[in-house]
Amino acid sequence: MGHEKDASPCARTPRSTAPPLRSDAQRNRERILEVALVELTRAADTPLSAIAKKAGVGQGTFYRNFPSREALVMEIYRYEMQQVADSAAQLLSTREPDRALREWMDGLARFAMAKAGLADAIRQATSGPGSPAKPGHSPVTEAAELLLRSCEEAGSIRPGVTADDLVLAIGGLWQLDPAEDWQPRATRLLDLVMDGLRAGAPGR
Known part of the structure; x- marks a missing residue:
């Protein structure tokens, strides 16, 4: 009852x-x-x-x-960035840390292509007086740190790599053209970066 x-x-x-x-x-x-x-x-x-x-x-x-158009463009940017950031913990809950990091990098590549595709819209939204500032990358940086530290604790990557190191290493993603067949090139680039991270890992 x-x-x-x-x-x-x-x-x-x-x-x-x-x-x-x-x-x-x-x-x-x-x-x-x-x-x-x-x-x-x-x-x-x-x-x-x-x-x-x-x-x-x-x-x-x-x-x-x-x-406004500006509000929409900035929210797309923030939303896509937050999706990438939030996926880090989700991947770590179901995969080994190094696999989670590698898959997360694929999501980061998709975000890079979305950002590149939106470049003109972002420029328009942030160019006028009183326009909103483009959001920073802090959620993505925090997610990268979470993944890197998890990998380091598991002994699956070389110790001491920072989120800033990773962002610099994969900076080539932002040079790819979203209008072309960018995925095979992104995969090769990220595999190379992941091989470099695994080299000298204490657990290997």
Whole structure:
């Protein structure tokens, strides 16, 4: 009987109605960001109304989330960067540290290509007076440190490598052209970097 009472509408309303609403709003927001990334990569001046239409949301919903083009572009950048950062802990929970690091680097390559594709849109969004500043890389740097320290503790990479070292080593990613077949070249580059990290590892 206790369970039936807990399941009554009055008892559950405060906790059962709010989360789905937030979830729907979050899905709308993420859908807008996914569509906007594709469309703004194709053309930096894509109308916001076209992005809203392809995302399947109304103008009101769109502008509640992103009141301006600048806000949309900066949020795409932040969102993609945060996705990469958040994936580090997820990968470490299911893979050996060195495999987690290598797969995370693939995600970083995809972020680099998204950033390159958005370059014109980012320049437009940050060039005018009072425009927002481009976000830094701190979440990605923190994720890299987490992965590197996990690998070091496991003895699967050479000791002493920092996140700054890693970013410099894979800087070639930012030279690839997202309009070309960049994935095979990125894979070769990251495999070379990973081989270098593993060289001299105490656990090998």
